[in-house]
Amino acid sequence: MQVLLVAGGSPENWPELQNSYDCYVGIDRGAWYLLQNNFPLDLAIGDFDSLSVDEKKQVEQATNELIQAPAEKDDTDTQLGLCQAIERYPEATITIIGATGGRLDHLLANLWLPLEPRFKPHAQKIIIWDRQNHVTYYLPGKHVITKMDKMRYLAYCCLTPVTELSIQKSKYELETTDVSQATSYASNEFVSDTADFSFSTGMVAVIQSKD
Template sequence: MISQVVIVAGGDETLWPEITTYQGRETFWIGVDRGAYRLLKKGIVPDLAVGDFDSLSSAELKEVEGLVSDIHYSIPEKDDTDTQLGLKLALAKHPQAEVLILGATGGRLDHFLSNLWLPLDPRFEEELQRIKLIDEQNTITYFLPGDYVIEKEADKKYLAYVCLTAVTDLSLYDAKYRLENYQVPRPMSFASNEFIGDTSHFSFTSGVVAVIQSKDL
């Protein structure tokens, strides 16, 4: 049974986490546009590739087409980004799996912001707690209203609570810097917080919050 889908977008591969961490029989790989070719260069054949592939040379595209058995072609002029198309396929094919998106940070800021807000798309919002954006330095997870305890990643020092929408009654109970029933009227980031133990407890009653665990390089 597939327990995780790893979507590899076309972002700077020098910012990827160690990709072998995710290899295993329970992983389904999706290469998005140039991400499909970069996976092949890492010795990983994607289970599925999607995109308009306008970032590939004809020789590179031929290599992808020769090795990847399931390819979904898009046109360059479209409403969805290639990463959105990859996420749609991931959620449809494996509705119980965790979805990890690599190659979604770095490079153009418009691409990064599109990816950061991707889970707020109404088509994805109900599933956003299954989605993570990961690079070498950061892990971004998403939360709907509720009460949560998150675990510290061993190599991460910093903790940020990013309100992607207006948020009500935000409480940070046991981080280094705390809040109690704080009202956030517009998107903003509470950055450079820290764990004081192995877990951190927070809650809120409306809105969407992204939690970023990060480290210096």
């Protein structure tokens, strides 16, 4: 199953959405953006403090379900949306758009979502995507990355200390190495349609990107 979560970042930064999804979740202003771009709206969630009265009314009328959150809360709206998606569809792949391009505190909160203990078991099914970047998350093991169309660059980002990291079949390979702090092995490239990497402990984000 494929779930699309749309946060409140500008649609100008959205990727090209060529495939349909099984469930569309609008997070705060992201719900209104879904409607404005002629997408379905299965669930709207958030405090909706970024919407005008008229915009909120449009969302209420169009969505299949609305969850109103208080403005003062422990979780961000995106965290609430991800919680709902995982609770309802625990086996789904969850793609998040509208999560980049704005405030840095929101960006970091979104990029770090899979590090949270409640989300970590689902990390490999969480994707953050915008018009320039596609972020996937990996837990320990051996992994194969498939090159996406039009994406030139490849980065292996250690979000935590990582042990026995090995990068193969990339332009810049890495022999088995322990990484003691958060580190981005940036500006790598594919040399074929796939690249391999492995590690024993920690979490790694792989970013495919273009200029």
